[in-house]
Amino acid sequence: MTHALPYFEDFAPTTGAARRPRSCLHSDAPRIVLNGDWRFRLSPTPRGLSDEMADPAFDDSGWDEIPVPSHWVLGQDGRFGLPAYTNVQYPFPVEPPFVPDENPTGDYRVEIDVPTDWQSLERVVLRFEGVESAFKVWLNGDEVGTAMGSRLSHEFDVTASLRPGSNVLAVRVHQWSIASYLEDQDQWWMPGIFRDVTLLGRPEGGIDDAWTRAEYDHETGAGTVHVEVDAEPTAFPVTFEVDGLGIHVTWDTPADIAPVHVDRVEPWSAESPTQYQGFLRTNVEALSTRLGFRTVRIEGDRFLVNGRRVVFHGVNRHEAHPERGRVFDEEHARADMLLMKQHNVNAIRTSHYPPHPRVLDLADELGFWVIDECDLETHGFEFGGWVGNPSDDPRFADAYLDRIERTIERDKNHPSIVMWSLGNESGTGRNLAAMSAWVHRRDPGRPVHYEGDYTGEYTDVYSRMYSNLQETESIGSDGIPGDLLGCTPGEGMRQRTKPFILCEYVHAMGNGPGQIGEYEDLVLRYPRLHGGFVWEWRDHGILTETADGEAFYAYGGDFGEVVHDGNFVMDGMVLPDDTPTPGLAEYKAVVQPVAFGLERDGGSATLVVENRYHSISTAHASLVWVLAVDGDDMATGVLDAAAVAAGDTARIPLPADALDAGELAADGAEGS
Template sequence: MAWRHKLLPYYADFAPGTRRRRPRAAFTSDAGRLDLSGTWLFRLSDTATGAPLNFLGPEPPGEGFTELPVPSHWVLHGHGTPRYTNTAYPFPIDPPHVPDANPTGDHRLDFELPADWRRAGSVLRFEGVDSCFRVWLNGRELGTSKGSRLPAEFAAGPALHPGRNVLAVRVHRWSSGSYLEDQDMWWLPGIFREVSLLERPAGGVADFFVHAGYDHATGRGTLHVDADAPAHVHVPELGIEGLPVGEETSIGGVEPWSAELPRLYDGLLEAPGERIPLRIGFRTVAITDGLLTANGRPLLLRGVNRHEHDCDRGRALDLATMREDVLQMKRHNINAVRTAHYPPHPAFLDLCDELGLWVVDECDIETHGFILADWRGNPADDPRWEPMFLDRMRRMVERDKNHPSVVIWSLGNESHHGSNFAALGDWTRTRDPDRPLHYERDRSYRHSDFYSLMYAPVPEVERIGRREEVVPPETADDPELEARRRSLPFLLIEYAHAMGNGPGSLAAYRRAFEAHPRCQGGFVWEWIDHGFRRRTADGREYFGYGGDFGDQPHGGTFCIDGLLFPDRAPSPGLAELKKAYEPVTLTADPAAREVHIANRHDLRDLAHLRFTWTLEDAGTALGSGELKAPDVPARGEAVAELPELPVPARAAGEVWLTVRAVLAADEPWAPAGHEVAWTQARVRARTARTKPAAFSGRPRRTDHDVLMEDAAFDARTGVLRRLGPLELDGPRLDIWRAPTDNDRGMGPNSAAKDWHRAGLDRMETRTVAVRATGARVLVETHTGPAGTDRALRAHWKWTATGSALRLALRVVPEGPWDGLCLPRLGVRLTLPAAYDAVRWYGLGPGEAYPDSREAARVGLFTATVAELQTPYVVPQENGHRAELRWAELTGADAPCGLRIEGEPHFGLTARRWTSADLDAARHPTDLVERDALYVNLDHAQHGLGSASCGPGPLAEHRLTPAESTFTLVFRTLPSGGAP
């Protein structure tokens, strides 16, 4: 059959490209560079063969051309449709063939060559083109290339003209290369990275490899540079002048590079024809005694997976956006990034070198869609595809080999297994033996230096840490291979799916990593929501996802799974991750007057931090100061002494101590005072209030109401209708929440499906009895879904004490709950729409859920109702504030304020739409504010987990039906809201 493929067009054959130059390191020099970015002419054709080649030469191009910016994706500029898929290919699985309907974009640029340009040896460089392209210069074909996220260079000198030149590029949306690019992302064709023309002077260096090691035992660095032409290395700061390439030198007193202290030395590679600036980081990476080490120290990777995405430009990122990503990562205690699932823009790695991140650099290979064909025809085990596999690995390694931040090469992602990965591993180990390799989907791990999994639950991670994991079938019958696998360090290469509200259990994962040295961390999926900015017909903004563009097939909302919203605003999940990833663990003990400090840095001491304390009484400051902290080396521990705290003899409320670790001076990634870590400890509990006298009269019945003090209850249902001047509806028993993405889960792992099947979204209530007895109003209700005998029986006991109305509620499950969990357990009341502000004392300032609450601290907070909402791209349960001691709801036009107190705590959400409204909405713009405020007062909520692509909540965070009691106190306030 091989002869058939000789007849294939270049965009559908097995060749990775034609007439390209050898891959090389990315670098700049003092030789000329002409940036060809800007406005090009563009024409889109429906097929690869249907458009004429009438745009190649100096004459004006044919009809149909319009303007298009380059870099860009043409589908984001009105030409065709962006398409999102997770696993499924958007075309038939028929490798290496692609459909006849293959959108093809013709690009043309007229440019002027500078008069002093040295044409001989000139190179035309493309940093990234999706997915296959063919290029002409002044009508002369230069070559073709596949491999979307990798550079391609062509010899341009013979085709260049003095003065005016015409560059023509034909880009095909689909190619045989597309079979290797099924990477859970938008399919976005076009010239999406820069295009440039480079001078290559005679006597210049085409490629070089910087080897800069560090011996942690001696503190000496070693440096040698391999190059393909005679040249010399200069590093003035280290006294290196004129070191010939190929020779090694040893330098004492070198400061090593690490993600924690990214020390770079400026150098120069000088050849007869050009001078190339170098940024050298001395560091040594190794697998030592079964652990990943850098500079002799084991690492704990607190990482994220990062796709390239911008809500307006797709993968056509600019430098400012890339820098903002790295700054945000550093400010949220992230120390590692996996470039999922392809090499990033080279400037991103420059930033990782400069600012400090450990990088897993991943090859542009994923064939996940073949799983839908039971892996039949998978290119990973087909030798015809080996050249394309190797080409992609070579281009990544050669481009990125001089980055000290790159510490692991990844062979690709989710492509099953096969002989082509053996070829990748063998070539890479030969070319660069100083970096370990990673590949997760071949569970023999014969080509990987790591034992690695995705989305393993916390208990499984703990078993792996104890080396008690189940033996994979791939190694069960091979003792030597199994012994090797058991010797490998473990990386959770993807975990904690950050889709919508969540992920949960981040702190539990951190504890597992820290408890077991073999578990060297992991990478949360993922950095940013892949939504595109759109507007409704009336101009309201929202973010589109799969299917919103008429794209079929599509992966729906599965691209909305990041720690950042599409516009790069941080989500609550990112705040939670920052807390979980703190590189300093603080534990305050006010009684002992000490703070325990555990340094979780791998290589850095804590001299760059200050430690401060504040003391608050019910949110009011009592005092503050700075702790004198001892020296704490990397992975060391120490105790700092607390001063005598100014605790009043009689506090107004709870007294809390907060201890913070902040930057002592400006760092390149954050200013002085930036908070790195914090902890809280309660110094004194709430002073018990003197209970006012109980209501001495008896409740009175009328035809419609039961009256007690200034409260009125519906005589038929027992529902509170009025409290003083406030008319309201509720509270009513409520167990439903609009399912989160993690509630919806994946496949059978879906709590929401169980809830819907059980009818928990359609509970109906029957009032059993309303009794006015003594000084109490007693109500009994039965709440359950149609068609089952599953129910919750609630016993409501209302009492009045002075100006307050107290509710003691007991809820008892009845019937067969069969292992079901409840979404929430609490009550809901409806207030007039005039209420628009909330003040509370409890956890805040952001939302908190049972397994995602580490980032919330006890304090006094205020917010508008709008500010309480988290605008998830896909509407779902959000905005819950936890462990409130009290909350006050007010509004300028409200008849009074309403204060709610817990005995001891309650959870609060307040919004202008119902849970059913949230559940029905596909985008926030679908939510229409009602003329009311819906307030949930929760006794408990089900955890969040990570079941959208991973495990559900841990057992301790599952809300199982059980007899429960909780108490709430309601009181009215003057209109201004003051108690």
């Protein structure tokens, strides 16, 4: 006799009224944000727990309160457990789909007051932006459904259970689930409802989903907008407006939708992130969207945006805050990303999961090339030689596809995203190949990345972690032979026909990052090499106290974990308190987008200015010279020079007073 597995050990990623994934839309339709204080009860195991707490009449007066969003292991003085850190190893026995019986389970309840005019809505949708790691939902005692995928959005249709006035929402969250086998990222394990929860009203005649793809023709300067509208035929006519471009078109039926051409637009890039405000309107709803015109293309072994080769001076960015963990704080995220810009960081890999949706809004606004990575890592299977790895287990096929679909459908409208990544350190196998095939069908305009595809069977770029200088040079040069990791000679030849990136390199732990300059020299020498992403942007230390009240930043083992990976979580170029390290200052200097040289000829000298920006000139900067003697500044001046175009080099004669005895330094001072 067989017994059905509990839903948190079942291979189905969702059940019940779970809806298919869609974009994170900015709509004027009614919504209720459910963030705030919820009632909370923690149990050490789900075994024996009844569903009585889902009954609206259930008395939860003896429960605690907890803020949503939050992790229940943070900010609660340890009464609901403590964080645990592992890098590769799983913190429980590896026997999928089973998880430990000791599986902390949090029950949440909140009362929702729904206006009476919501009765006129066609549907009401309950949206969770992030829950770790599996959860079940009830509304007014009705079981709505279950879902897994911690850093992924999930929606449920709750129309049938919602009523005007008071409603009771109940959610049961399990720390461990079958999904935990797919979420073995190098970070703290921190359960809970840690992202926003929202009730979304959906009017009859509204737009369920939309995709506005804005392409740029670098040869003519023209732009084309491809609009995809998911709505019932009765929602039409649909109007598309972009006031800044003079676009105002109305489509009477779905069959009328056609690309919209604009003769001249300002393109979007990480250096000049021009966006245009657009709207999609029906008679009952307006969606706002931000258009960034850019085209991503691979030509041979070149990765091009708007016709020009991109060099990624990037970082791997986890969502980490010393007090809030992965709970999003927009002010902190904006400050973090501005600090990146100040240090010449132009790219972000969202290691190793889609970030909070607002992070991508900020990337669009501030200007970053983004690799958006799926919430997937099975690294712990490496210890067993990848035997039983879910990536090649057909029982996990639906879960893998569900994860990549949720990643892409949520984030498809962001111009900053120039590549999709299938995940991280998950070996290889049929499920990853199926993910890639789905992505290529759904979005052929963005390449697919995954470092573990060593032989290049299903990815568009060749990606590696920590290849040494010798091997990296052999990848960049056709004339330097060398075996490549995991490749036969023939497979290595295939990989050398693709653009190459280092998705992780110059590890920043301790006195790292090291050899930044040597890697940058290779990128400048070999156009096949397209830069890389430093591991990693910031330390993940958690602010806590010693027994006598002294504050410190904790790492693995500091919370009494038996299984942990120590201080390997402290490996960023920014400390937990937001202090930049000397390594970040070095990185800024090495990858600076304007390089200087000096050519002397007798009594004259010429300043050589090389513009390494992707797309902008030096018009925003002033060229300042300083004459120093024994380290003391003796004179200074500003050179009157024309702007240098992206990719060009200019030679500027230096004035006589800058050539007196001393040490001459040139600086590109940012203009206001």
